[in-house]
Amino acid sequence: MSVVLETVCGGVRLRSPIMPASGTFSHEMENVLDLGQLSALVLKTTTYTSRRGNPVPRVTETSFGMLNSIGIPGGGIQHFVANELPKYRRSGAPIVASISADTAAQFGEMAAILSDEGLAAIELNISCPNIEADGQAFAMSREATARVVATARRATTLPLWAKLTPNTGEIVNIAKAAESAGADALVVANTILALAIDADSRRAELGNIMGGLSGPGVKPIILRMVYQCARKVSIPIIGCGGISSGRDVVEYLLAGATTVQVGTESFRDPTALVRIERELVEFCDGRGISSLRELIGGLMVQDAPAGAPDVDVAP
Amino acid sequence: MLQNTVSTRRNIGGTEFPILAAALPVVANGPVGDTYWHIRLKAATTHLLSRPGQFFQLRCPRSEAGDPFLRRPMSVYAVDTNVGEIAFLYKVTGIGTTGLSTLVPGDTLDVLGPLGVGFDINPEWDHVLVVARGVGLATMGPLAKALHHNGVALTAICSYRTPEATIGLEPFELHGSVHTVYDTDGTSDVASVDSLIREEHARRSFSFAYTCGSKRIVRLLQDLSSQLGFGGEVALEQRMACGLGMCHSCVIDLRRGDTVESVRVCSRGPVFSLGDIVAPEETLSWYRSCDESAI
Ligand SMILES: Cc1cc2nc3c(=O)[nH]c(=O)nc-3n(C[C@H](O)[C@H](O)[C@H](O)COP(=O)(O)O)c2cc1C
Numbered sequence: 001m002s003v004v005l006e007t008v009c010g011g012v013r014l015r016s017p018i019m020p021a022s023g024t025f026s027h028e029m030e031n032v033l034d035l036g037q038l039s040a041l042v043l044k045t046t047t048y049t050s051r052r053g054n055p056v057p058r059v060t061e062t063s064f065g066m067l068n069s070i071g072i073p074g075g076g077i078q079h080f081v082a083n084e085l086p087k088y089r090r091s092g093a094p095i096v097a098s099i100s101a102d103t104a105a106q107f108g109e110m111a112a113i114l115s116d117e118g119l120a121a122i123e124l125n126i127s128c129p130n131i132e133a134d135g136q137a138f139a140m141s142r143e144a145t146a147r148v149v150a151t152a153r154r155a156t157t158l159p160l161w162a163k164l165t166p167n168t169g170e171i172v173n174i175a176k177a178a179e180s181a182g183a184d185a186l187v188v189a190n191t192i193l194a195l196a197i198d199a200d201s202r203r204a205e206l207g208n209i210m211g212g213l214s215g216p217g218v219k220p221i222i223l224r225m226v227y228q229c230a231r232k233v234s235i236p237i238i239g240c241g242g243i244s245s246g247r248d249v250v251e252y253l254l255a256g257a258t259t260v261q262v263g264t265e266s267f268r269d270p271t272a273l274v275r276i277e278r279e280l281v282e283f284c285d286g287r288g289i290s291s292l293r294e295l296i297g298g299l300m301v302q303d304a305p306a307g308a309p310d311v312d313v314a315p
Numbered sequence: 316m317l318q319n320t321v322s323t324r325r326n327i328g329g330t331e332f333p334i335l336a337a338a339l340p341v342v343a344n345g346p347v348g349d350t351y352w353h354i355r356l357k358a359a360t361t362h363l364l365s366r367p368g369q370f371f372q373l374r375c376p377r378s379e380a381g382d383p384f385l386r387r388p389m390s391v392y393a394v395d396t397n398v399g400e401i402a403f404l405y406k407v408t409g410i411g412t413t414g415l416s417t418l419v420p421g422d423t424l425d426v427l428g429p430l431g432v433g434f435d436i437n438p439e440w441d442h443v444l445v446v447a448r449g450v451g452l453a454t455m456g457p458l459a460k461a462l463h464h465n466g467v468a469l470t471a472i473c474s475y476r477t478p479e480a481t482i483g484l485e486p487f488e489l490h491g492s493v494h495t496v497y498d499t500d501g502t503s504d505v506a507s508v509d510s511l512i513r514e515e516h517a518r519r520s521f522s523f524a525y526t527c528g529s530k531r532i533v534r535l536l537q538d539l540s541s542q543l544g545f546g547g548e549v550a551l552e553q554r555m556a557c558g559l560g561m562c563h564s565c566v567i568d569l570r571r572g573d574t575v576e577s578v579r580v581c582s583r584g585p586v587f588s589l590g591d592i593v594a595p596e597e598t599l600s601w602y603r604s605c606d607e608s609a610i
Contacts, residue, residue: 028560028582031334032427044563052577056597059556059564061384066556070563073577215384267385267557268374270427271336 003284004291005039005277009236009259010185011159012094012120014039017292018249018277021240021263022098022123022163023070027087032270035091042261043088045125048101048110050076055207060196065215065242066264067196069208072100072128077110085117094120096161100128104144108151115156122158124148124183127165127190139165139190142177153182161238163187166218166225175229187238187261188226192218215264216242223255230256230297244272246279253295334430334559338423342400344416350480351450352416353392355402356424363394363401366433367458368550368586372558373403374425378417381410385556386427388581390454392483404453404483430558431585434458434548438465440522444512444545445487446536448474448503451528452483454550458525463490467522470515472496474503474529505535512539521545524589533595540589547589551598553580568593 005016016039020029023044027035035041053073060067074080077099088095097119099110111122126138126148138144139162149162162178164171166189175186191212196205204210222241230237239257243249244265252260265272289295339356347353372386392404407416418424436458443462447455452473462469469491475481476498487493494511496502512535515521524540524547526532533549540547555565560582567584568575569591578584580598 024557024562026561030332031559032332032336053563053566056566057554057564058566059385059554059562063382064384066384068556068562068564073563073566267562269336269425270557270559 001290003281003289005281007259007292009238010121010161010183012040012096014094014259016277016280017253017259018273018280019096019238019259019261020266020273021261022125023072024263024266029266029270030091033274035088036093037274038091038093040094040096040120041088041091042096042123043084043098044074045072045098045100045128046074046077046080046084046110047072047099048077048106050074050079057205057207058211060205060211062194062196062213062217064217065213066267067194067206067211067213068191069206069211071208077113081113081117089118096121096123098123098125098163100125102129103132104138104147104151107148108155111152111155111158111160115158119158121161121184122152122156123161123163123187124152125163125190127163127167137165137167139163139174140168142170142173145174146177146181149178149181149183159184161185161187163240164189164225164229166190166222166241167193171225172228172232175233179233179235183235185236185238185258186229186233187240188229188257189222189241192221214241216244218242219248219251223251226252226257227255227299243276244268246276246281246283249276249280250283250295253292254297254299256297256299258296334428336425336427338425339401341418341420341422341424343420344418346416347404348480348482350406351482352405352407352412353402354405354415354418354424355400356426358399358401360396360399363396363399365391365394365429365457367391367436367461368433368454368548369429369431370558370585371401371403371426371428372430372555373411373415374427375411375414376417376422376424378410378414380413383409383411383414386558387411387415388430388552388555388558388585390550390585391429392453392456393486394457404450404456406450427558431581432583434461434525434550434586435523436461436465436467437523438467440467442468442470442519442521444515444521444524444547445469445471445491446474446508446512446524446526446529446532447471447483448528448532449476449480451526451550454527455525456483456486459486459490468519470494470519470521472508472511474508474532505531508532509535509539513543516543516545523547525549526589527551530595530598533589533592537589537592548586549589549592549595550585551580551587551592551595552585553598555581557581567598 054071194213219242236258239252471487553565
């Protein structure tokens with residue numbers, strides 16, 4: 001008997017714990033694999049109004065990862081419902097729409113608009129700038145996080161996944177705020193704010209100067225955040241950051257994630273989602289692991305102190 | 316017009332998909348001339364069918380220069396369906412192409428492609444112009460062959476820094492007439508190329524023009540095509556990540572009537588109508604200081 005991959009995460013039944021990460025997947029992936037093989041289709045973030053996106057260069061590479069400042073280009077929510085969403089219905093895989101807006105009220109409006117579109121869940125990308133707070137991301141503050149999640153919660157009965165930013169020093173408190181406000185799961189996390197400079201030209205590598213770091217280099221940081229959050233919230237955690245192999249998935253499960261999302265690796269290997277699932281099965285079958293429950297939260301901690309501190313763990 | 320060939324390829328799990336994602340054996344890899352390298356890969360014939368102007372995303376290996384994290388776009392230089400080989404012509408400029416140059420027969424190279432849309436070719440055309448510079452010549456080789464197949468006469472202007480850097484002339488000599496111009500003797504100046512094109516056009520008028528490899532030449536051909544009344548296309552490059560149209564990294568502005576639309580170079584290009592390009596200066600390759608890839 002092979003390991004059972006099927007799982008329920010934040011109100012959504014998934015064939016496997018491995019999903020694409022928002023912004024790194026779109027229907028064009030069907031040119032290299034069968035979208036029906038994916039456990040869920042997590043779509044690129046849609047904004048309330050249309051956006052042009054950031055100036056080029058929008059990506060650059062670094063050791064063990066990449067930086068991006070795409071800037072969420074798109075036609076806005078109406079265009080998304082009319083023109084984008086229909087492209088994803090054919091595959092039969094559960095669809096998760098990711099939304100972002102300038103204000104909590106707009107998040108609510110978008111959640112309401114998406115309520116009758118046959119989605120499996122809505123991912124709230126609260127890692128984007130909050131216009132009402134001088135452009136600081138919603139997920140930098142407990143209050144703003146709670147406001148967005150609560151507003152969306154009132155607007156829809158669909159499962160809500162809150163996607164947190166790693167650019168905060170208090171991710172555990174943000175996670176708790178999202179949970180109390182009614183989130184069904186947490187995605188930990190979005191990209192880490194970063195800067196790459198070309199020493200010859202003395203210019204930033206990205207047109208937008210700063211961008212988000214992703215890829216294998218961020219994995220230890222995000223793993224740590226998953227570990228911290230999982231101990232303090234009871235809703236499922238979707239681990240996201242630097243996953244490129246089945247072993248990486250196991251590490252996230254051990255840290256306390258229930259499922260994972262894979263982003264950047266799909267740019268290096270566009271069939272990665274299928275490969276990583278196969279590697280996860282091989283890992284489990286080779287060790288007689290029959291259920292992922294045996295792994296989730298299974299990090300062995302020597303003499304785990306009962307009241308171990310959350311954040312201020314000095315290295 | 317040529318139809319876009321859709322052939323199927325064997326990827327993961329034995330299923331057929333339109334785009335090949337596979338590791339191909341290296342047949343040969345070595346320098347040609349003093350500036351460029353040529354790599355040949357073994358592949359099943361059905362995997363090789365691509366339109367002139369299409370490209371592949373290559374996962375270049377690490378070398379002492381570094382570990383290229385993302386793939387590098389590279390346009391197809393030649394396809395030999397008889398022996399089942401695909402070739403790329405490249406200039407060693409950064410960590411991607413340095414890594415590529417370390418491959419030897421027996422190694423494999425992970426490729427993704429063919430990607431993007433290729434050049435338009437109309438068999439009704441009498442005579443067309445190709446202006447290409449440096450490694451941009453690589454993109455034009457398959458085009459010269461296809462034009463010849465379609466009975467379209469071709470005049471090529473191939474621009475190089477020096478006579479020693481001359482490369483990729485063969486397909487043009489085989490299938491048309493060639494002018495070579497150089498920076499070292501000033502013949503590659505925009506003004507000289509401008510009058511050369513006007514002379515050739517007066518001799519036998521151009522129905523269409525293609526270009527790749529120089530932003531100045533894009534500007535020049537934009538002007539000439541509207542003055543002299545022929546259409547044209549340009550193969551562009553832009554820094555990209557996925558190559559499939561998923562990540563929206565490689566965008567460029569296109570003129571659409573009175574408005575400007577931002578489109579992805581990898582999936583809507585890399586070939587665009589000359590007249591649609593708003594700002595050729597805003598295209599860039601992987602390294603600011605040098606144009607690494609041939610797109
Ligand atoms: C090019 C690119 C675009 C992205 N776009 C989005 C987006 O639209 N919405 C979002 O919530 N996250 C976006 N992300 C973040 C990813 O979903 C993911 O959280 C992050 O890349 C970390 O995972 P990874 O290391 O597996 O890539 C983007 C990441 C990249 C690299």
